[in-house]
Amino acid sequence: MTKVFWGSPLWGVLGLATAILVSPSVTAAGSEPLTVGAIEALTGPASRYGIAIRDGLDLALDEVNAGSGGAGGGVLHGRTLAIRYEDSGGQKESAINAARSLIGRERVPVIIGPTLSNEMFAVGPVAVERKVPIIGTSNTANGITDIGPTVFRTSLPEADVIPVTLKTAQSRFGVKRVAVMYGNDDAFTKSGFDVFKANLDSLGFDIATIETFGAKDTDFSAQLTKIKDLGVDAVVVSALVEAASGILLQARQLGLPEKVFFIGGNGFNSPKLGEIAGAAADGTLVGSPWFIDKADPVNQTFVTAFRQRYHKDPDQFAAQAYDTLHILAEAINRAGSVQSEALCQALLQTHHEGVMGLFTFAADRSPGSTAGVVVLVMKDGRFSVLQ
Amino acid sequence: MPWLDDILWTYQTLIHSLGINGLLALSMYVVLAAGQLSLGQAAFMGLGAYTGALLSLHTGLPFALVLAASALAPAVVAAVIGIPTLRLTGVYLAIATIGLGEVLRVVYVNAGITGGALGLNGIPGRTETWMIFLALGLALAGAFAVGQSRIGRAMEAMRSDGIAAAVMGIDRAAGQLAALLVSAMLAGLAGCFSAHSASFIGPNDYAFETAVTILSFAILGGTGSPLGPVVGALVLTALPEVLRPLQDFRLVFNGLIIVLVVLFLPRGVVPWRMPRLGRLPRGMAP
Amino acid sequence: MFAQQLANGLVLGCTYALFALGFTLMFGVLKVLNLTYGFYCTAGALVALAVAGIPGATLWLALPAGALAAGGLAVVVDTLLLMPLRRVRAPELSALMVTVGAVLLLTSLLSMGLGTEIRRFPPGMLGTGTGGAVVLGPVRLAWSQVLIIATTGLLVGALLALLHGSRLGLAIRAVAGNEDAARLMGVSVARTMALVSFLSGVMGGAAGVLLGLNFNAIQPYMGESMMLHGFAVVIVGGLGNIRGALLAGVLLGVTEVMVAGYVDSALKDGVAFALMMLVLWLRPAGLGGRVVAPRV
Structure with missing residues (x-):
């Protein structure tokens, strides 16, 4: 009782x-x-x-x-x-x-x-x-x-995952100059952007422009047309998967060169991205605290x-x-x-x-280790661990 | 009695919501009673919430002044959109107030001081239960007093027959603007109470769905008497807490209520009419 | 870049105009601000999506199917919710309130049934592959965008021809002008209204299919999130004004793109409301419309 x-x-x-x-x-x-x-x-x-x-x-x-x-x-x-x-x-x-x-x-x-x-x-x-x-x-x-x-x-907060992704982009793909896009009316994508911005600055990236959009937006042509002219190596995006798919598709539609790839926050980390965006998502990088094929x-x-x-x-x-x-x-x-x-x-x-690997708490009661973070790359509509 | 404290603690948010939603329903009633439809009650509430929260976070103003400012800010905005639209037919105000909710969201998201998409955290819990219910009681008493007066009859005339109102020498647009301003103030007050009760507000809390929910309070209760909407708010706030399955269907239910009541019970589920001394309202048999 | 941005604005503007055509027609003739209109757009896209899933189906089957289904839905909604109110000559705000409730009911039910995940048409439905684009000098347009511009132009032309060049159009305009007089002149008001509902629904549904095709984001709230732009187009263009809707849609689209491209993308979402309030203060009749004055 x-x-x-x-x-x-x-x-x-x-x-x-x-x-x-x-x-x-x-x-x-x-x-x-x-x-x-x-x-x-x-x-x-x-x-x-x-x-x-x-x-x-x-x-x-x-x-x-x-x-x-x-x-x-x-x-x-x-x-x-x-x-x-x-x-x-x-x-x-x-x-x-x-x-x-x-x-x-x-x-x-x-x-x-x-x-x-x-x-x-x-x-x-x-x-x-x-x-x-x-x-x-x-x-x-x-x-x-x-x-x-x-x-x-x-x-794992975005603050622990994003630096790993950005460092990989820098060392493996030689990315220097980036454009940033983020959904500014959603707490999740906005705080993802804040983390991206801080790490892009501290890692010495050259930020060509920062563009925003709303979570419900479906048209990103104005922002992407502007970005297309800036000659960037990659586009960093903090968005939920709905907007993310739209951005990827419209970017290729507007003729953004294939070599310019996308780097996403946790919102990109969904099988739905490949499903919707298909080939337009190829080459997209995203960090994740966990991956099914580990x-x-x-x-x-x-x-x-x-x-x-x-x-x-x-x-x-x-x-x-x-x-x-x-x-x-x-x-x-x-x-x-x-x-x-x-x-x-x-x-x-x-x-x-x-x-997720070995788990400990840091003194601030957040996860203490980022050892489990993997960087994923999209190929043919599926994510796999970047080798 | 510690167990009583526990009950109060457990249900504090719900008790606050009952009173706050009662105020919101009353704010809707004031506009409907003047023969207009505003879908901006959520926006006015949000403006009051942000105004109050910012004042509490950044100034040492006493709560009474914070409340006053939270009532005034939405009234100013209501004037800006009310003056051009009230010269036209009712749909213009409805459209403009829907748009208002959207544009205020854009402002909250982009202005630095409002915390952007992350909203405002750590708003001090200055709302006491008695304040909400005192405000609700005063607003109800005020609505009854106005309803009994010449203004009340004028509003009824505006609602049911514009020409009769004109014959009575009533400036329809001015009367409806006044109703809109009072309504915005009540909603702003409710917003300020809710911000200081929940401790956290965000830009997406005051969207179209909130506006429609407020409308459903008023419509369920009927607009025959100011008490109707308040009862409507109490029922629709408490019901999902009592009937858990209803919670999943909350929005469907609110929508259904509006449809059914407008079609089949145009006077609302609570069919009370305001007691009128001396004569019966037109169209009502003794 | 400027030419491309202008093209972006034109395409976006055409999506707004396309969306708002049925809305403004319904508003102008039936005198009802029908908020369920956005739902017709969603329904059209979803029906077309279901049809597109049938093996061998092309856009030329899915588009009419979605549009006709939305037209049917519009007639059902009008008959169930708005006819009873019209019969008792209820105040115009009652009709608006019913549609407010109905849109919440319908979209909530739909999102509970289908989830809020986005869906898209199978790639290659236009028969041009995914990467296909028309290149005109510095401007690139996807085939879906060309289709949107063409459809918008075609629909505006067809509607104007119908309204001003046929007996049916005369009947519609008569009902829009004065219902009672039209009835006295032998026009079947109920039938004309049902027809206008159907036409608006068809246009809403067609807009939903094309928007879904272009933006690849079909979900229960897609129509509702277009409604604010629909209001802006109707008010800026003038209530019930077909040419005004085209003009206002393109103006809105181009302004939004120019603001996002050259000023600040964060301000883009405020453009529709700002234009709407500006017109309400300065020229309430809209850029090319007529005033709907109070009935006093």
Whole structure:
């Protein structure tokens, strides 16, 4: 029986119902399940990220409860781990309501998510107020962990991926002069641009022009015509995949020379790019914290299990979520409880060999290592690791 | 009573949203009652939110002054788009206010001080629950008082019969402009409250869909009485929280409500008429 | 570069005009600001996309299929939502409100059903391959862009001929001018209105197919995101004014491209609203239109 909250038996009943609902696969021989919260965009435009994350979390959850970690099933000597999902729909107000309900009513000791950086900026302060650790698995914007001392993230921020991409472009392809384009009305693409700009400057690139567009724009001819005349070696673009495909196609249509290639941020990192832009995307470079064809056994086991269970390929969001749940389960065991300070300390001591490579937290509670970053190149509509 | 604190803490955002959406619905009501349609309520709200947030972040002004400024800024903008369009038919104001939302988004995205696409973070939580509901209560009382007065009858005349209004010596455009200004102020106030409740605002929070949602509050409640829209807002805010499956279909549901109510219940789901002392409104049998 | 930018502006302007033709016709005749118009554009593109998936189908099958389907949808929407209001002579804002609700309902349902991912026509639907382009001196135009310019010109011509050179056009203009008088003169107002709905839907659907072909970004919100430009074209060109729509569309497209190319691309999205407000303040009738004054 779960604890009776607020002195009302009604909440006890609700809590019990919840516990039954969220733990259908009770494998570990534990007492009561340990329920953690997760706020993800499971409906709405951002649901393609949220659902991938849920798939990755659920896969890892079953592994944890089946005892793949070696030390028996579950966490804390045999308690089943369970996840209570709340759908934010990608809306920050729903995300805040979800966080308050998870913390105030469900009493979860830790929250995974939310999906979007924008939502984290809204939800983070709520979790920090109640000293509840909150772990973003997909937030790449700058300043996420500055929200407060209980905010963690396992997603590699753009600031860690982009320098690797740019250095590769510089050393392997001799890129010196670039034009920059970015979507200026979207938090994700704008913060990607900020990182590009800072690194282009510090790495000594010559920036010929900086052009902007809106996330909903479909016509980029004015910007691309201008860029075509500037004689650049490459075009650096921070865009979501929709705009990115349009830019690539229109650039070739306007006759931008084949040797001028594109360098993308994380928004380019989608199979959809090759699907839409086809041959126009050839030669595009993008950095990624994870890649499906990485050969190490941990990754191959994950990819096989994921395909078996969901009959589709995992993406980086599923991979990051998968690692995150394992990292969390290990930290809970290390801490020996789910008490806030102990758990935060234990998280900081993470040393996890996962699908993204060796994972540690830096002192600022962001990922501590960029060793797992790979640079991908597009050829015939498919990304592959640049050799 | 710690458990009561917990309930309040858990539902704080929802409680704030109830009051804020009530204010927004009332702001919509004021325009509709004057026989116009504004699709810029979200834009006015956003302008109030940005004005309030910037003042709180960069100046030490007391919250009362911040609120006043947040109400004034959208009123000025409302005048700029209201004066040329209200001389024409109703669709012009509707079009111009849709465009306003879009152009303000461009401004927020490009102006450095508004934080661009990243929006504004760390807005102090200066909104207290009682402030929202006090403002809502005052606005409701004001709307009732105006409705009972000569102005209220004039507005009803403007809404239902332009020629009768002209006979009564009413300057239609001036009356509708006044309604639009008051409406922008209420929406700006609501925006300021919401910014100081959520701590984070972004340029894409005040788009067309928000405007239509506000319209659905007012239409569900009906425009017979100022209480109608407020009840509409309460219902449409609380319902998705109670009925989880409804949350996924929130936008579909809001759209459906507008269609069904306009077609089948032109007076709204809450069919109250404002009590009128002395005589019944035209077209209503005793 | 200037010649190419001018061409870019012309093409973009033609997409705006093409999109707005049906919108302004509907507005001018039916006196309804119909916000579901953007959805006809989306629906046309999606139907054409489905048809294009049939093996052996070409654009010349997909384009009419998408356009006709959108026309049918327009008639259904008009019959279900707007006819009942017309029958009781509801205020014009009621009609606008219904379409506001309908567009939210329809696009939300569609995006829940299909997702918001973008789709594109299979490459080579025009039979010219992907890289095909027309090179005229310093200017390069893709075949899809040539098609857009040609279709826009053709449709404007055909519409003007229909309105001013046929009995049907006379009936449409009579209904646009004064519904009651038209009825007295023996014009079937209901039939004429249904026909205008259908024509507008067809043009919206055709615009959706061509926009999808040119920009390769077919998704549930594609029509809705064109609506602001549609409003600007209708107001700047004058309500219901076909020539005005062409003029206003091209003016808007060229201005946007010139602002983005020579001033600052960040200002591009503000151009439509700025032009619209300027016209409303200075010349509310539009560049070539007539004033729709209050009914007082």
